[in-house]
Every structure is written in structure tokens, then in C-alpha cells.
Amino acid sequence: MARTVIDPVTRIEGHLRVEVEVKDGKVVDAWSSGTLYRGMETVLLDRSPEDAFYVTQRICGVCPISHSHASAQATENALGITIPEGGRLVRNLLEAAQFLHSHILWFYQLTALDYVSPINALNADIADTYALAQAAGTRVADFGAVANRLKAFAENGQMSIFSNHYWDHPGYALPPELDLIATTHYLEALEVQAVANEIVAIIAGKFSHPMTSVPGGTAFVPTADKLDDILFRFLKVKEFVDTALIPDTLAIAPFILDATTYGGGCGNFISWGVFEKSDLVPENRYMPRGFAQGLKAEGISPDDVTEDVKHSWYSSGTGLNPSKSETQVKYEEYSTEGKYSYGKAVRAKGLPAESGPLSRMIVTYLAEAAGTDVTGGAADVRTPKMLIDSTLEALGVAGKPEVLVSLLGRVAARNLEAAYVADLALVWVNELVAALAGGEAKFWQAAEKDTGAGVGAWEAPRGSVAHWIDIKSGKIAHYGIVAPTTWDIAPRDDNDVPGPMEQALIGAPIADPERPLEALRIAHSFDP
Amino acid sequence: MAQEAHGAIYDLLAVRGVSRRDFMKYCGYVAATLGLSEAAAPQIAAAVEKGAKLKPALWLNGGSCTGCTESMAQVDTPDVATIVLELLSLNYFETIMAAAGEQAEKNIADTIAAGNYLLIYEGAVMMGEDGNTLLVNGHKGKDILEEAAAGAQAILAVGACAVDGGWIYAHPNPAGGIGVQSFLDSVKVATPVVNLPCCPTSPEWVVAMVVQWLLVAGDDPAVFLEKTALLEKKYHDNYRDADVSLLYPEYIVGSTIHDNCPRRGHFENGEFVTEFGSEEEAKGYCLYKVGCKGPQTYTQCPVTRWNRSVSWCVNSGAPCIGCGGLNWVDNNAPFFKRLSSIQMGGSLGNVQPGSVGAVVGGVAAAALVAHGLGMKAAGRIGDGPPIEEMKAYDRKRMAKGGDK
Numbered sequence: 001m002a003r004t005v006i007d008p009v010t011r012i013e014g015h016l017r018v019e020v021e022v023k024d025g026k027v028v029d030a031w032s033s034g035t036l037y038r039g040m041e042t043v044l045l046d047r048s049p050e051d052a053f054y055v056t057q058r059i060c061g062v063c064p065i066s067h068s069h070a071s072a073q074a075t076e077n078a079l080g081i082t083i084p085e086g087g088r089l090v091r092n093l094l095e096a097a098q099f100l101h102s103h104i105l106w107f108y109q110l111t112a113l114d115y116v117s118p119i120n121a122l123n124a125d126i127a128d129t130y131a132l133a134q135a136a137g138t139r140v141a142d143f144g145a146v147a148n149r150l151k152a153f154a155e156n157g158q159m160s161i162f163s164n165h166y167w168d169h170p171g172y173a174l175p176p177e178l179d180l181i182a183t184t185h186y187l188e189a190l191e192v193q194a195v196a197n198e199i200v201a202i203i204a205g206k207f208s209h210p211m212t213s214v215p216g217g218t219a220f221v222p223t224a225d226k227l228d229d230i231l232f233r234f235l236k237v238k239e240f241v242d243t244a245l246i247p248d249t250l251a252i253a254p255f256i257l258d259a260t261t262y263g264g265g266c267g268n269f270i271s272w273g274v275f276e277k278s279d280l281v282p283e284n285r286y287m288p289r290g291f292a293q294g295l296k297a298e299g300i301s302p303d304d305v306t307e308d309v310k311h312s313w314y315s316s317g318t319g320l321n322p323s324k325s326e327t328q329v330k331y332e333e334y335s336t337e338g339k340y341s342y343g344k345a346v347r348a349k350g351l352p353a354e355s356g357p358l359s360r361m362i363v364t365y366l367a368e369a370a371g372t373d374v375t376g377g378a379a380d381v382r383t384p385k386m387l388i389d390s391t392l393e394a395l396g397v398a399g400k401p402e403v404l405v406s407l408l409g410r411v412a413a414r415n416l417e418a419a420y421v422a423d424l425a426l427v428w429v430n431e432l433v434a435a436l437a438g439g440e441a442k443f444w445q446a447a448e449k450d451t452g453a454g455v456g457a458w459e460a461p462r463g464s465v466a467h468w469i470d471i472k473s474g475k476i477a478h479y480g481i482v483a484p485t486t487w488d489i490a491p492r493d494d495n496d497v498p499g500p501m502e503q504a505l506i507g508a509p510i511a512d513p514e515r516p517l518e519a520l521r522i523a524h525s526f527d528p
Numbered sequence: 529m530a531q532e533a534h535g536a537i538y539d540l541l542a543v544r545g546v547s548r549r550d551f552m553k554y555c556g557y558v559a560a561t562l563g564l565s566e567a568a569a570p571q572i573a574a575a576v577e578k579g580a581k582l583k584p585a586l587w588l589n590g591g592s593c594t595g596c597t598e599s600m601a602q603v604d605t606p607d608v609a610t611i612v613l614e615l616l617s618l619n620y621f622e623t624i625m626a627a628a629g630e631q632a633e634k635n636i637a638d639t640i641a642a643g644n645y646l647l648i649y650e651g652a653v654m655m656g657e658d659g660n661t662l663l664v665n666g667h668k669g670k671d672i673l674e675e676a677a678a679g680a681q682a683i684l685a686v687g688a689c690a691v692d693g694g695w696i697y698a699h700p701n702p703a704g705g706i707g708v709q710s711f712l713d714s715v716k717v718a719t720p721v722v723n724l725p726c727c728p729t730s731p732e733w734v735v736a737m738v739v740q741w742l743l744v745a746g747d748d749p750a751v752f753l754e755k756t757a758l759l760e761k762k763y764h765d766n767y768r769d770a771d772v773s774l775l776y777p778e779y780i781v782g783s784t785i786h787d788n789c790p791r792r793g794h795f796e797n798g799e800f801v802t803e804f805g806s807e808e809e810a811k812g813y814c815l816y817k818v819g820c821k822g823p824q825t826y827t828q829c830p831v832t833r834w835n836r837s838v839s840w841c842v843n844s845g846a847p848c849i850g851c852g853g854l855n856w857v858d859n860n861a862p863f864f865k866r867l868s869s870i871q872m873g874g875s876l877g878n879v880q881p882g883s884v885g886a887v888v889g890g891v892a893a894a895a896l897v898a899h900g901l902g903m904k905a906a907g908r909i910g911d912g913p914p915i916e917e918m919k920a921y922d923r924k925r926m927a928k929g930g931d932k
Contacts, residue, residue, distance in 0.1 A: 061596065
């Protein structure tokens with residue numbers, strides 16, 4: 001049987017290898033491998049908790065805010081700090097800005113080129129493009145100017161970032177007018193994601209690598225001026241989500257409906273929960289903490305996590321909870337039978353578990369269906385259940401949420417989540433305005449002790465992130481991290497059960513093993 | 529200048545809705561970032577107009593978090609900046625390129641074979657486990673760099689990790705991360721490396737260097753080295769146990785953050801933030817007492833600022849953590865403490881005999897000490913953290929006369 005390798009998987013953060021075995025046009029086995037080791041947990045030993053806050057966000061330049069929040073929460077949990085209300089709202093806004101940046105960048109810059117061909121866009125009829133955009137309810141722009149720009153680019157002959165890709169693959173099946181619309185929005189998205197990150201810069205100094213959500217709350221003190229600067233940017237980003245991201249998703253979906261039939265994977269979904277309400281209870285977050293198997297809701301605790309290393313390049317203990325994790329690196333030759341990844345096989349309750357927007361949307365959908373409030377009482381918030389139900393209806397599969405457990409479901413869930421977060425952000429800006437007007441807003445709380453152990457379990461745009469810390473006399477005695485991608489690209493565990501991305505690949509059609517576009521789409525759908 | 533070339537650039541601008549006036553303004557901004565006078569703007573504009581053929585470039589990721597790539601996606605005035613960036617044909621750029629796997633790898637091989645390309649490197653060079661701590665399609669990351677570097681005309685090492693290993697290099701450096709220059713020394717590749725500091729680096733600095741290379745220096749390594757004001761910094765790479773000499777653009781690392789800090793006036797007045805999220809922060813007081821490393825960090829962050837100049841670290845209420853310095857984690861952590869024995873990261877010196885760059889560290893640091901002592905005498909600092917003494921390095925600089 002033929003093995004097909006994608007290495008490097010591009011358009012991601014970090015270094016990923018995907019290997020699939022293809023038989024009769026289908027993937028029959030798959031391996032995902034993280035090929036970079038940096039040793040962060042070891043570097044943190046004997047340093048101060050605030051150093052962990054600043055260093056751990058450097059795991060990922062695309063989701064540094066979520067790592068910084070998980071790290072700060074771990075320290076707060078360990079030292080018994082309750083962050084003040086002002087700190088909660090500022091952190092929610094900062095996290096929301098990053099979610100919106102990340103989801104927009106992911107759809108247009110990272111995965112769209114798996115479906116959209118800017119080369120085919122050259123064949124578009126401009127008048128038809130306007131007609132299509134209006135019919136699809138997506139935003140119009142100067143499509144003619146973009147077409148000219150693409151033409152100039154193509155005629156130059158140097159294709160830069162578009163070079164040497166298999167644009168003639170039959171999987172590129174959109175009409176040229178839709179390719180032109182999506183390419184136009186690709187360019188606009190570059191601008192809009194930068195606007196989202198201006199919010200990050202206002203609150204946290206810069207993106208990437210934010211400065212202010214320090215253990216205890218935030219070092220950022222909003223003023224009326226700064227909130228005004230934040231609000232108009234959120235409105236601008238929300239407008240793009242509503243007029244491009246969502247309608248584009250719905251316009252492209254009918255051309256890739258077969259993607260509802262594969263790419264689902266293990267069917268276990270984890271969410272640590274994200275966006276705090278005033279009670280700071282993880283199970284009551286706007287997107288609550290929870291676990292789902294077969295679309296049935298369960299509880300989940302950081303104590304339920306273990307990491308196996310049978311197939312990973314470590315010589316240290318296996319099956320350990322990250323509060324006691326060991327990270328002794330030991331490289332051996334890459335072998336899919338033996339060891340093949342620097343990622344550990346992280347498991348929840350012993351099971352592989354997918355993390356990310358699809359998991360959060362499912363966990364939140366199930367909680368909402370069971371009567372949990374996910375708006376904080378605010379009107380005008382499109383909830384995950386509303387968004388999912390209306391999308392299923394639009395695609396002709398009303399009342400069948402199980403369709404979500406697929407490649408297309410994973411793509412759509414991320415974009416629908418962006419709409420929910422964009423609505424919530426406006427709620428929090430208003431809450432912060434009210435808190436400032438009340439004059440009692442507090443933003444930071446000092447620690448009263450310097451010893452303790454704790455965990456901060458939170459969500460990054462791409463998935464579940466948790467940091468475990470053990471502090472003795474103000475110094476870090478142990479630090480354990482499970483990053484979002486660790487869940488999704490996990491290799492086989494000690495029982496040889498494949499990880500979530502591996503399971504999602506198995507069963508997928510591959511039209512041409514030399515040009516494994518479908519595998520690339522599945523890998524990208526996890527936003528690894 | 530040929531009329532058709534002249535027309536081409538303005539056509540390009542026109543389809544993006546950029547006026548000539550905006551374009552000239554941007555060229556002035558680039559000139560400022562390069563430390564040139566506004567008068568250089570027409571010269572830069574003329575050079576941009578000439579750049580019709582795209583310059584091949586490779587952007588390689590070593591042991592990185594992709595934060596510097598993300599930073600590049602936040603460039604100022606994107607429509608104009610992208611014109612400059614699009615002067616590059618980025619034949620390999622993992623995070624945004626369409627191709628993957630062997631199709632992507634072919635782009636590296638083709639570019640190296642064709643020659644005359646620039647190399648931009650993000651992330652640390654991974655040496656641990658015999659170079660296996662970073663693998664790309666079975667090749668060690670360090671070997672890919674060695675091959676690409678040997679054939680490149682010049683290299684931009686972008687961000688702290690590429691400069692000296694960044695946080696990965698911090699003790700005990702279990703993954704063996706080191707900087708690009710140190711690695712190239714070890715494999716005897718002499719291609720010139722220009723280092724751009726900070727974690728992440730600033731996109732404006734990268735754009736400025738591309739302009740400097742392509743347009744001011746006319747794509748010629750010798751002219752580039754001659755015409756760019758560069759500063760040299762030396763450090764000892766503990767992983768290799770070797771001395772390394774780094775080149776930086778002078779304008780970017782020539783003065784401290786403290787020198788240009790908009791909160792500097794509060795420092796002079798002895799007005800400090802002592803608690804995060806406090807009333808003093810709302811007033812924009814100085815963050816020195818909560819650990820700000822601005823006085824010993826040599827970058828122009830307060831000038832360029834971040835995210836299209838919207839803000840920067842100190843402006844948001846956080847102390848500088850010194851990510852623009854060498855071995856920045858070991859030298860600056862714990863980040864909320866004022867360190868009385870900070871390392872300055874080696875000597876600054878000007879390696880370009882023909883350029884006029886001055887070393888400003890000496891006088892700035894001396895002034896800082898004078899202010900500190902003055903305020904302590906006046907009782908305005910009270911029981912705050914100890915003011916650092918003048919460094920041996922600074923004394924030496926002072927003895928030589930400091931700034932000229």
C-alpha cells in the first residue's frame with residue numbers, strides 16, 4: 001500500500017508532519033507528528049510565576065493570549081487569588097479580540113487556499129461576480145480592481161506564496177466568480193485581522209505576545225478614550241464576520257457537501273470552558289467546561305488528563321497527569337511503528353479527545369439544550385445553538401447536529417463561533433463602561449501567599465489549553481502544559497489508539513495520492 | 529527613470545486606492561525608520577519605482593512560535609507596505625504559502641539553485657538531540673538553514689530566537705536553541721547576518737531592512753554593508769562556548785527604551801506605579817518600580833510602537849521585560865523585580881568605519897544614575913528598589929568620552 005507524506009504541513013503554526021496510507025482511494029491509516037521540541041517546562045523551573053506568564057505565551061505566536069491567561073489562572077489558583085471584576089472583563093475582551101483575529105486569519109489565510117483558487121479567479125466575469133455576491137449576501141468590493149491586481153501578479157510569472165501548488169486538482173471546484181469573491185475577502189481579511197489585533201495592542205501592548213493579563217488580574221487600566229478605541233474596532237471586525245466570514249462559509253459549503261461525510265474523527269470532545277462570568281466558575285463560563293461523547297454531555301476535570309509517551313520521543317514516565325509530568329527528551333529514528341512525534345499522547349478519561357471550536361460549540365450547544373444560559377442575560381447575542389440550528393437548516397440538514405462531526409462541520413463551527421464571540425464582545429465593552437461609570441472598578445489583586453499548587457484550564461481559539469503549576473516559596477517547582485494542538489495532533493497512546501487528527505484522516509477519500517488535498521484540508525480544519 | 533517603470537508603480541498604487549501623496553508619505557516614514565532624513569524620501573520613492581522584478585526570498589522557520597510571522601501580518605498602512613513586501617517573491621514561507629509537503633520543499637531547492645536570494649530566518653537554530661529537535665521532512669532544521677544560508681546574499685535574523693536563541697536558549701536550554709549567527713560561525717558560513725531584536729520583532733523593522741537592501745543598496749551586499757549604519761554587539765554563546773559578534777541596524781538598537789519613553793517625565797518627577805491596575809497607572813506614571821527593563825533595553829519600541837503604532841508594552845501598563853536584549857529571559861527575569869546586577873549583553877561598537885553611528889549607551893546610563901541618585905537624595909524614591917550602580921561597561925564608555 002502506498003504511503004503519502006505531507007511534511008511540512010504549511011499554513012499552520014509550528015512544524016507538523018502528516019503521513020497517510022492510501023488504499024483504493026481511501027485513507028486506511030494515518031500518523032500525525034509534531035517535529036519540534038523546545039523544552040519550555042524545563043526552562044521554567046526555579047523561576048517566578050510571572051516569568052511563566054511571560055514565557056509560556058511564547059509557545060504559540062498565534063494564541064499567546066490564551067496561554068498567558070491559562071498561566072495566570074494557574075498561579076491564581078495556586079495562590080488563592082480571586083481576580084476583580086474589572087480584570088475579568090478586560091481579560092474577556094482581550095481573549096475575544098484574539099479569537100476574532102485567529103478565526104478570520106485561519107479561514108482566509110490558512111485554510112481557504114484548500115478550496116479557493118486565486119488562479120481560477122482570473123476567469124471570473126466581473127458582472128457575474130457582483131450578481132453572485134448579492135445573491136449570497138456577502139460583501140461587495142471593487143472586484144474588477146482585485147482581478148486586475150491578480151492578473152498583473154500572474155503575468156509577472158513569479159508566483160511568490162502561490163508557487164508550485166496543485167491548482168489544477170479537481171478538488172478546486174468553485175465557480176471562478178466565487179473564487180474571486182473569496183480572494184477579494186482574503187485580502188480584506190488581512191486588514192480586518194490586523195484591526196482585531198489593534199484591540200490586543202490597546203489592552204496588552206502588542207500582538208503577538210501580550211503584556212498585561214498578569215497573575216492577579218490585569219495591568220491595563222481602561223479609560224473612556226481607550227474603551228472608545230476598542231469599541232469601534234470590535235464593531236468593524238463584527239461587521240466583517242457578519243458580511244463576509246459567515247456568508248462566504250455558507251456560499252462555499254454547497255460545493256463541498258461531501259465534506260460532511262468524512263473527517264469527523266474520534267467523536268470525543270473536550271472544552272475547558274472560556275470567557276468568564278462574574279462567578280468565575282468554569283462550568284458556568286459563557287462557553288462552559290464540559291466533555292461530550294457521541295453528542296452526550298459529561299463533566300470533565302483537569303485531574304482526568306493523562307499523557308502517554310510510548311510513541312513519543314521521551315524517555316520519562318508515561319500515563320502521568322500533567323501536574324506530575326516529566327519531560328526527558330530522547331530522539332530515536334522516526335518510525336510509525338515505534339516513536340514518531342514530540343507530541344505526547346494526551347488523553348481525557350483515557351480517551352483521545354478533539355479540542356477546538358467544534359468541541360466548544362458542541363459542548364455549549366448541549367449545555368444550552370439542557371437549559372444553561374450562555375448569554376449572561378444579554379439580549380442580541382446569537383448563541384451557539386441558534387447559529388448551529390440555522391446553519392443546519394440552510395444546508396438542508398435541519399435537526400441533525402451529528403452532521404457537525406465532519407470536516408465541513410469543523411470548518412463551519414469555527415466561523416459560527418466567531419459570530420457568537422463578536423456579539424459577546426460588545427456586551428463586555430458595555431459592562432466595562434458601566435463599571436467605570438460606577439467608579440468602583442478594580443483590576444488587580446495581590447497574592448497573599450507564595451506557596452501552593454494549581455491549574456489554569458482555559459480555551460485558545462484553536463483548542464483546550466491547561467497549565468499546571470507548583471509554587472514553593474515564590475519559585476516554580478513544577479510546570480506542566482497541555483497545549484491545544486497537543487490534543488488534536490496527539491500520536492497513538494500506550495494502547496496504540498490513534499489520536500484525533502489521525503482518526504479524522506482515516507476513512508477520508510484521496511483522489512490523487514501525489515496531491516493529497518483532502519488530507520491537507522482535514523489537517524487544516526484543526527487549525528494546528 | 530524610464531517612463532514606463534514610473535507608470536507601472538503608480539498604476540499599481542492606483543488599483544489599491546493609494547495616492548502618490550500617501551506613497552511619498554510612506555517613503556518618508558521608511559526613511560525615518562532607517563534613520564535617514566526626510567530628504568531621503570524621494571530617493572526611496574525612486575528606488576521603489578525601479579523595483580519591477582521581484583526579489584526571490586526564502587522565509588524559514590526554525591524553532592519558532594510563528595509570532596514574528598504574525599507580527600509581519602500587522603504591518604502599518606498595509607496597502608503601501610505590501611507594495612514593498614511584494615517586491616519580494618516569497619518562494620517559501622511556511623505559514624502563508626499555498627503549497628505543502630514536497631511541492632513546498634521544491635520551492636526551496638529551486639530558489640537555492642537559482643541563487644541571488646535573500647534569506648529571512650525566524651526562530652532558534654535547534655541543536656539538541658544532535659540537531660533532531662527540529663525536523664522538516666526528515667531533514668534537520670539546522671542543515672536546511674546551513675544550505676540555504678550558504679547560497680544567500682544576506683540573511684535577516686528576525687526576532688529574539690533567531691538573534692541568540694531567545695527564550696529557548698534560557699538556562700538550562702534543554703532543546704539546544706542558539707542564534708543564527710552563532711550557528712553559522714560554527715559551520716563557517718560567512719554570509720552577512722543582520723539581526724532584528726525583540727519577541728516578536730517589529731514588522732516595520734523588517735520592511736525597513738528590505739527597503740534598505742533592495743532599494744537603497746541596489747541589491748548589492750557590499751553596498752548594503754557600506755551604506756547601512758550597523759552596530760556590533762558581542763556575547764558569549766554558552767551552548768557552543770564561543771564568542772559571537774552580532775550586527776544590528778543602529779537606528780533600531782542605538783538608544784534605550786527609557787531614552788524615548790513617553791513616561792520618562794514621570795520618572796524624572798519620581799512618580800511611579802507601585803501596584804498594577806492602580807490609579808497611578810491610570811495617570812500613566814513610570815513603571816520602573818514594578819520591574820521595567822526600559823533603562824537597559826536598547827530598542828526603539830517607543831518610537832515605532834506596535835500594531836500599526838496603536839500602542840506598545842509600557843503604554844498598556846506593563847513594564848518592559850527586556851525582550852530586545854541578549855539572552856533576554858536569563859538577563860531580565862524575574863520580570864517584576866528591579867535587578868541591581870543586570871548584564872548589558874556585551875559591548876556595543878560601530879563596525880562600519882564609513883558610517884557615523886554613535887554609541888549612546890554610556891551617556892544615557894550615566895544620566896539615569898544621576899537622576900536616580902538625585903531623586904533619592906530628595907526623598908522621592910523612598911524605600912523603592914535599589915538603583916543600579918553604573919556598569920563597568922558604562923564606566924569604560926564614559927572614560928572614552930561617551931557620545932560624540
